[in-house]
Amino acid sequence: MRYNKIALYGLLCVAAVLILAPVFIMVSTSLKSMDEIRNGSIFTLPVDPGFGAWGKAWFGDCAKTLGEKCGGLSSSFLTSVKIVIPALFLSVGLGAVTGYTLAVWKMKGANIMFAALLVGMFIPPQVTLYPLIIMVRELGIFGSIPGLVLVHVIWGVAFTTMMFRNFFKTVPQDLLKAARIDGAGFWPLFWYVMLPLSLPILGVAMILQFTYIWNDFLLGLTFGGRSGQPMTVALNNLVGSQFGEKEYNVNMAATMLTALPTLAVYLLSGRLFVRGIAAGAVKG
Amino acid sequence: MAEPAQGALKPSHDGRRRWRPQWTAKMALIPAMTITIVCFYGFIIWTFVISLTRSRLLPVYKFTGFDQYIRLFANERWWTAMQNLAIHGCLFIGGCVVFGYLLAILIDRGIKAEGMFRTIFMLPLSMSFIVTGVIWQWVMNPGLGLQDAVRELGWTTFEFNWIVRQDRSIYTLAIAGVWQQVGLCMALFLAGLRNIDPNIWKASRVDGIPVWRVYFHIVTPMMRTVFFTVFILMSAIVMKAFDLVVALTGGGPGFSSDLPARFVVDHILNRQELGLGAAGAFVLLCTVIAVISPYIHFELRKERGGRGH
Amino acid sequence: MNGVELRGVTKAYSGLTVMENINLEIEDGAFLVLLGPSGCGKSTLLNMIAGLEPVTDGSIHIAGRDVTALEPDERDIAMVFQSYALYPTMSVRRNIGFGLKMRGMPKADIDNRVGEIGELLQISPLLDRKPSQLSGGQQQRVAIGRALVREPSVFLFDEPLSNLDAKLRADMRVELKRLHERLGRTIVYVTHDQIEAMTLATRVVVLDKGHIQQADTPENVYRRPANRFVASFVGAPTMNFMDGKLVQYGDGIAFDGGMGQLPMAGLPAKARDLIGQSITLGARPEHLMFDDTGVNARVLLAEPTGPDQYVRLTVAGTEVTARTGPEQQFKSGGDARIMVDGARVSLFDPQSGRAML
Numbered sequence: 001m002r003y004n005k006i007a008l009y010g011l012l013c014v015a016a017v018l019i020l021a022p023v024f025i026m027v028s029t030s031l032k033s034m035d036e037i038r039n040g041s042i043f044t045l046p047v048d049p050g051f052g053a054w055g056k057a058w059f060g061d062c063a064k065t066l067g068e069k070c071g072g073l074s075s076s077f078l079t080s081v082k083i084v085i086p087a088l089f090l091s092v093g094l095g096a097v098t099g100y101t102l103a104v105w106k107m108k109g110a111n112i113m114f115a116a117l118l119v120g121m122f123i124p125p126q127v128t129l130y131p132l133i134i135m136v137r138e139l140g141i142f143g144s145i146p147g148l149v150l151v152h153v154i155w156g157v158a159f160t161t162m163m164f165r166n167f168f169k170t171v172p173q174d175l176l177k178a179a180r181i182d183g184a185g186f187w188p189l190f191w192y193v194m195l196p197l198s199l200p201i202l203g204v205a206m207i208l209q210f211t212y213i214w215n216d217f218l219l220g221l222t223f224g225g226r227s228g229q230p231m232t233v234a235l236n237n238l239v240g241s242q243f244g245e246k247e248y249n250v251n252m253a254a255t256m257l258t259a260l261p262t263l264a265v266y267l268l269s270g271r272l273f274v275r276g277i278a279a280g281a282v283k284g
Numbered sequence: 285m286a287e288p289a290q291g292a293l294k295p296s297h298d299g300r301r302r303w304r305p306q307w308t309a310k311m312a313l314i315p316a317m318t319i320t321i322v323c324f325y326g327f328i329i330w331t332f333v334i335s336l337t338r339s340r341l342l343p344v345y346k347f348t349g350f351d352q353y354i355r356l357f358a359n360e361r362w363w364t365a366m367q368n369l370a371i372h373g374c375l376f377i378g379g380c381v382v383f384g385y386l387l388a389i390l391i392d393r394g395i396k397a398e399g400m401f402r403t404i405f406m407l408p409l410s411m412s413f414i415v416t417g418v419i420w421q422w423v424m425n426p427g428l429g430l431q432d433a434v435r436e437l438g439w440t441t442f443e444f445n446w447i448v449r450q451d452r453s454i455y456t457l458a459i460a461g462v463w464q465q466v467g468l469c470m471a472l473f474l475a476g477l478r479n480i481d482p483n484i485w486k487a488s489r490v491d492g493i494p495v496w497r498v499y500f501h502i503v504t505p506m507m508r509t510v511f512f513t514v515f516i517l518m519s520a521i522v523m524k525a526f527d528l529v530v531a532l533t534g535g536g537p538g539f540s541s542d543l544p545a546r547f548v549v550d551h552i553l554n555r556q557e558l559g560l561g562a563a564g565a566f567v568l569l570c571t572v573i574a575v576i577s578p579y580i581h582f583e584l585r586k587e588r589g590g591r592g593h
Numbered sequence: 594m595n596g597v598e599l600r601g602v603t604k605a606y607s608g609l610t611v612m613e614n615i616n617l618e619i620e621d622g623a624f625l626v627l628l629g630p631s632g633c634g635k636s637t638l639l640n641m642i643a644g645l646e647p648v649t650d651g652s653i654h655i656a657g658r659d660v661t662a663l664e665p666d667e668r669d670i671a672m673v674f675q676s677y678a679l680y681p682t683m684s685v686r687r688n689i690g691f692g693l694k695m696r697g698m699p700k701a702d703i704d705n706r707v708g709e710i711g712e713l714l715q716i717s718p719l720l721d722r723k724p725s726q727l728s729g730g731q732q733q734r735v736a737i738g739r740a741l742v743r744e745p746s747v748f749l750f751d752e753p754l755s756n757l758d759a760k761l762r763a764d765m766r767v768e769l770k771r772l773h774e775r776l777g778r779t780i781v782y783v784t785h786d787q788i789e790a791m792t793l794a795t796r797v798v799v800l801d802k803g804h805i806q807q808a809d810t811p812e813n814v815y816r817r818p819a820n821r822f823v824a825s826f827v828g829a830p831t832m833n834f835m836d837g838k839l840v841q842y843g844d845g846i847a848f849d850g851g852m853g854q855l856p857m858a859g860l861p862a863k864a865r866d867l868i869g870q871s872i873t874l875g876a877r878p879e880h881l882m883f884d885d886t887g888v889n890a891r892v893l894l895a896e897p898t899g900p901d902q903y904v905r906l907t908v909a910g911t912e913v914t915a916r917t918g919p920e921q922q923f924k925s926g927g928d929a930r931i932m933v934d935g936a937r938v939s940l941f942d943p944q945s946g947r948a949m950l
Contacts, residue, residue, distance in 0.1 A: 012390050015383075016404045022419045022463065023407065029422065041433035042423065098316035105309035113317060115580070120324040122576050124524045126548040127565045128327035130334065130343075130558065135323075154323050157316055174678035174751075177645050178739075182692035183666030186308035192691070196682035215412030217527040222553065232414040236531055239418050248422055259415045266410035267403070274406065274471055304664070 026259075030054060030252035037248055053249035057238070057257055073254055076234035080261075082145050083220075083230055084213050087152035091213075092205050094153065095160020096198065100190050102161070103168035104176060114165060121158045125218055136223060143225025151219050156212065160205050167201040168194060200272070207269050211262045231258045328569065335562035343558060352563040362564060365542040368454045369522070372543065375458035376465075377518040381511065383462060384469025389499060391470070392477045402474075406467035413464065417531025420460040421447065453533050453541040457525075460532055465521065469514050476510035477503065509582075516579040523572050544568050595746035595779050596621045597642060601651035604637055604803075612637060612803035615651070619781065619796075624773050626790040626811075627783045629800035630826065635783045636751060638800070642781060643749050644668050656746045666695070671740035675752040677732045679724040679739075686720040689738045710738045730761045737772075750782040754789060766792055787827050791815065799823045816937070821946035824875045824939055830903055833881070833913040835874045836943060839867050848874050848933070852909030853888045859936030863950060867940065872949060875939035878903060881915035887932035895923040906931065 025042050031049035032040070040047075060072030102110045132151060133142070141147035171194070179189050195202070220230035229237075235258045239251050266273050338348045356362050387405055391398055408416065423429050426445035434442040446452035480503060488498045526545040529535055535542040535550075544564060551561030597619040604612040612634050619625045627635040640646040642653060644665035652661045660668045671692075679688050687694075689710055690703040698706075711717035714734045724732055733753065740748055753769075754762045770793055773780055784790055790797050791811045799806040799814060799822075807819035818824035824832045837850030839857075846864055847854040857864075890906040890913075897919055904915045904923050908931065915931060923929065940949045 008390060008393055008395065012387075012395065012401055015387055015390070016401060019404055019408065019463065019466075022423055025423055026419050037428060041436050042429055043433050094315055097312050101309050101312045105306065107306070107309060107313075113313070113320065116320050116325070117316070119576075119580055120320055122520050122572055122580075123324060123328065124545060124565070124568055124572060126524075126526070126545050126552075127331055127569045128323060129549070129565070130552050130562065131327035131330040132323065134343075154319050157319055158324075161316060172676055172678065174674040174676045175680070177640075177643070177665075178672065178674060178678035179680075179691075180645060181643060181665045181670065181672050182739075183695035184691070186305040186312065188695060189305075193680055193682075199682075211410055215414070217412065217414050217530070218549065222549075232412050232527075235418065236414055239421075239531070240534070248425075248428065251418060252422060255415050255418045259411045262410045262412070263407075266407065270399075270403070273410070274402065 026252050026255055030057075030249055030256050032249050034245075034247060034249060051253075053247070053253040054257070056247070056250045057254035073231060073234050073238070073257055076229045076231045077257070079145065079224075079228055080214060080230040080232075083148045083152065083228070084210060087149045087156070087213050088206060088209050090149065091153045091156030091209055092160050092202065094157050095162075095205065096164045096195065096202065097190065098157065098161040099164025099166075100168050100194050103165045104171070104189070104194070105186070114161075117158045117161055121162065125155065129218075129222060133222065142223065143228055145228050148219065148223050148228050148230070151223050152213050152216070155219065156209055159212075160209060163201055163205050164198065167198055171197065203269075203272050207265055207273055210265055214262050331562045332566050335559060335566050337559055339558040339562070341556040341558065348559075352559040353567075355560055356563045356567065359560070361539045361542060362544070362547060364539055365544045365547045368542060369544055371454050372457050372461070372525070373519065373522045375455065376461045376522055377515060379458060379462035380465050380469045380518050381514055383466045384514065385473050387466065387470040388473035388477055391474055402471075405470050408464040409467045411464065413525075413527035414531045416460050416464045417528050420456065420463070421532050424456055424459075447533060448537060450537050450540040453537060457528060457532060457541060457543075461522075461525070461528060464528075465518065469518070472510060472514050472517075473507070476507045480506060512579070512582070516576055519575045520572065523568060523575070544571075595656045596623070597747055597779060597781065598654040599638075599642070599651065600654070602638075602641060602648050602653065603650035604634075604641065604646070605649040610649075610803075615805060617798065617805065617808065619779060621779055622777050624770075624780045624782065624793055624795045626794035626797050627781065627800055628787060628790040628797055628827075629785065629806075631785060633800040634803040635785075635800050639672075639749055639751055639781060639783045642747075643670055643672050666692075669746045670749055671743045671745040671747075672749040672751065673736045673740050673753045675755050677724075677736040677756075679732055679735055681724055684721050684723060685716065685727070685735050685738075688724065688735055689720075689742050692739065692743050706742050707738075710742045713741070714738050729757055730765065733757065733765060737769075741776075745778075747779045747781065750780065752784055753782075754784075755786070769793060787829070790827075799826065801826070817948065818875070818939055819948055821873065821875070821941050824941070824948075828877055830878055830914045830916075832875045832877050832939075833911075834941075835876070835908070835911050835913070836871070837874060838869060838871050839864060839940075841868055846935070850874065850909055850911065852890075855888050855933055856886075857933055857935030857938065859934065860938070861936075861950060864940065867949060871943050873941040873943045873946075874933075875941055876913075876933050877937070878914045878916035880934045880937050881913065882932045882934065883915070883917060883921065883929055884932040885930050887930040890929050890931050892923045892925060892927045892929050894925055904929070 028044070028046055029037060029042065030053050031046040031051070033048065033050065033052070036047060056072070058072050058074050060074075101107075102114050132154070136142045136147045136150065139147070139150075141150065175193070176189070179193050184193060214230075215232065216230070217232045217236065220228070220233045221236075224230060224233055235254050238254050239246075333345070334343050335352050336347050336349065337344060338346055338351070391401055395401070424431075424444065424447040426432075426448055431442060431444040434444070447456050484502060484506075485498070488502065493502075524545055525543055526549060529541060529543050529546050533541040535546055545568065548561050548564040548568060551557040551564065555561075597617075599615050599617040602612065602615040603610065615638065627638060629635045637646060641648050642655075644660065644663060644667075648661060652659055654660065655668055655670065679685075680691065683691065686704075686707055689707045693703045693706060694700075707720070708717070711720050714737060716731065716734050716738060719727060719731060719735070724735065727735065733756075736753070750769075754765055757765060766789060773793075782789075782793060794811050796808065797811050797814045798808040799819075801822050807814055807823045809817075809819075814823060815827055818827065818832075821834070825834070835848070835850045837848055840847050840849045840854060842854055842856050845856060845858060846860050846868065847856045849855070888908065890908045893905040893907060893912070896903045896905070900919065901916055902919050902921075902923075904917060906913055906915060906929060941947065942949055
């Protein structure tokens with residue numbers, strides 16, 4: 001019995017170490033100097049930890065780039081924030097209203113529409129990429145933040161609708177009847193009764209949408225152009241486009257900076273993230 | 285939109301007809317419906333139409349029948365990508381299912397610090413594929429990464445340079461992919477295990493059945509639908525896989541680790557082969573549909589069964 | 594006049610008619626109980642009165658006004674649900690006041706009205722709590738308060754006591770009855786519990802399979818059931834049925850069901866017309882009496898309940914239950930002789946099940 005317990009915790013610790021090792025390598029590399037990286041091993045702790053690489057990753061290294069921009073992540077961080085906030089609220093808001101309507105207001109074709117949305121979540125974005133480019137270009141918002149917000153809402157609404165619809169389906173019928181008798185119409189029922197009920201699911205949807213939008217790469221790459229580059233795209237460019245010797249410490253610092261917001265949300269939200277990921281796992 | 289309805293909410297004792305909430309409900313569906321019909325299904329058809337033309341940089345609607353598909357299937361890079369999809373798919377899904385299930389079972393054994401382990405295993409999930417790719421690119425760097433570190437520990441003949449080898453680079457994708465997604469599988473399996481009637485465990489203890497046998501012969505068969513769900517979700521992730529290849533190997537060396545999703549984006553955005561890219565996209569879509577249709581069928585049947593009550 | 598009237602109400606779901614041509618007039622101030630087994634359509638009927646489900650055909654009138662096409666909140670009704678259906682995220686105060694707020698009543702007036710209701714139902718100290726912090730009985734009071742505050746013409750109750758335990762249910766029953774007497778408003782009350790129906794109603798409507806089986810006072814529904822369904826649904830233990838026919842017995846009438854002739858003193862004179870016909874005799878357990886002049890029966894089992902005991906017997910192969918005082922002793926397998934109180938029994942047509950007297 002005791003040996004079993006030891007083996008159990010042993011296996012769990014091995015798995016935890018394997019999962020954490022790359023994260024550890026990322027952090028420790030970002031704190032090392034290039035000399036130490038060249039001479040040492042990826043497993044060692046930094047001898048003389050410093051945030052020099054972080055500074056370079058954030059503000060850019062003007063000696064290494066041509067032109068007026070220094071190539072740091074700071075401007076793309078701002079871009080990402082400007083994309084995430086409106087896209088987050090719009091996609092979650094639209095999903096909440098659509099999910100509520102599909103679940104509560106019995107309408108012909110509601111189930112067909114829900115099925116169509118459900119299937120839509122599995123469509124690889126590559127399949128509709130080009131028509132979407134044309135649409136966004138025709139609207140005159142290609143290569144801008146509003147354009148990216150729009151495509152994020154389009155790609156997020158299926159997922160948020162599914163979460164809210166499945167939640168609102170569990171609300172007892174009697175409660176809806178009581179609200180109708182009290183005279184609550186479409187919006188009052190949503191605003192005063194359903195939305196307050198859905199606060200936990202609202203939190204889950206917010207956290208997951210934040211993670212998905214922040215972590216997106218393909219849409220940012222396609223629709224961002226030069227001025228609307230989100231952080232993931234900037235990171236990929238930074239890692240792929242250095243002249244001369246690659247500065248791995250800067251790369252890792254930039255990676256760390258890109259991962260930090262979602263990592264922070266994950267660690268702070270704890271159980272909500274776990275719950276959401278299981279409930280909303282359908283999103284790829 | 286419903287403001288007129290607000291004003292008319294007082295009981296209309298005169299029997300006057302007022303704005304009915306059902307109409308507001310219909311209007312509230314318009315944005316999502318537009319997105320679904322136009323941006324999902326309309327655009328799929330549009331892409332299909334483009335795939336039937338000789339479009340290169342811009343869409344030209346001169347139809348050439350299935351020429352682009354013939355070109356696609358004659359394209360060596362496409363076949364490499366499809367073959368890679370098969371290899372990567374098997375390794376990635378297999379790895380996620382096996383390791384995810386094992387981790388879920390370990391956590392389900394009633395351990396202390398369950399929350400801590402769960403948090404650790406799901407940590408990579410919060411990071412993007414780009415971040416994952418960049419980290420692993422560094423870890424697998426043949427010069428200064430894992431290979432170098434192990435050699436410095438004394439095993440001087442150790443070799444781990446897959447990321448720069450034509451015949452091995454595709455396997456590095458699965459390593460990074462499993463690392464990132466194993467937590468999701470674990471969470472789903474764990475939820476499934478927690479749903480199992482605790483009386484099953486009591487009964488098997490009374491009968492003196494060893495724990496591993498219970499898992500193998502009783503619990504695992506009961507988890508059929510969870511396995512099914514995990515398989516479908518992971519397949520969906522595999523087929524969309526784009527970011528990870530871009531960040532980890534850039535499809536290389538050469539096109540040795542290319543995947544269809546990257547092939548499509550590359551041809552549409554960079555290579556001015558719109559028609560060919562569209563054809564690739566459509567084939568990709570057909571593959572996705574083939575894999576997920578049993579799942580959609582299953583979900584809808586569940587739905588219909590639920591409504592019977 | 595604040596009554597309710599249903600004219601030719603019909604309900605069909607995708608072509609399947611579940612309720613046809615229901616006509617019912619509920620006078621102002623009545624306490625009408627819709628009684629029936631689950632699936633009989635009583636809740637559907639209530640939902641149609643409330644406007645929560647559309648009628649397929651016919652019309653509904655509340656307080657003299659045709660409300661068939663109106664939304665629930667325009668019908669001047671209030672409803673109390675089995676699950677209470679309190680808004681979980683609102684305090685008791687906001688729960689009660691929500692309907693007024695939706696009607697655009699000024700906040701100060703709402704507070705006054707909610708305060709009054711709190712006094713009336715003795716829930717004033719609970720007004721700032723959330724429903725999840727209340728016991729089942731308290732939630733029930735809040736649900737009633739939410740209905741009262743609106744001062745509607747008609748109150749609708751959908752099995753409001755089913756989720757309470759037996760003791761609380763009895764208390765609430767008394768309270769509801771008092772409330773009705775005090776307010777004098779029309780109440781339509783759905784239940785499958787016949788005790789609730791008998792104790793609360795001024796009028797009972799027994800429903801089965803989408804049809805009104807009987808609409809009458811509780812006493813008449815019990816004493817003079819219109820058909821076999823009503824007879825067997827109302828009353829516990831259920832009424833005994835014996836097939837046989839009426840025969841001449843000296844000056845009077847007897848029932849012959851193969852067990853010998855069972856004299857039925859007190860049967861109305863009209864019953865003479867039925868002599869010779871096949872009938873089904875319906876006798877409640879308290880209509881059977883142990884009497885040495887009666888017919889032979891065999892005791893199967895005696896079940897003492899405290900105040901009295903129920904004796905299960907076979908009479909000519911038919912199993913019946915009789916009610917008697919607790920002092921008499923019965924032995925399983927023993928013999929007994931029973932009589933029937935002819936003045937109180939019912940006679941049914943064996944084919945149609947309709948009452949024949």
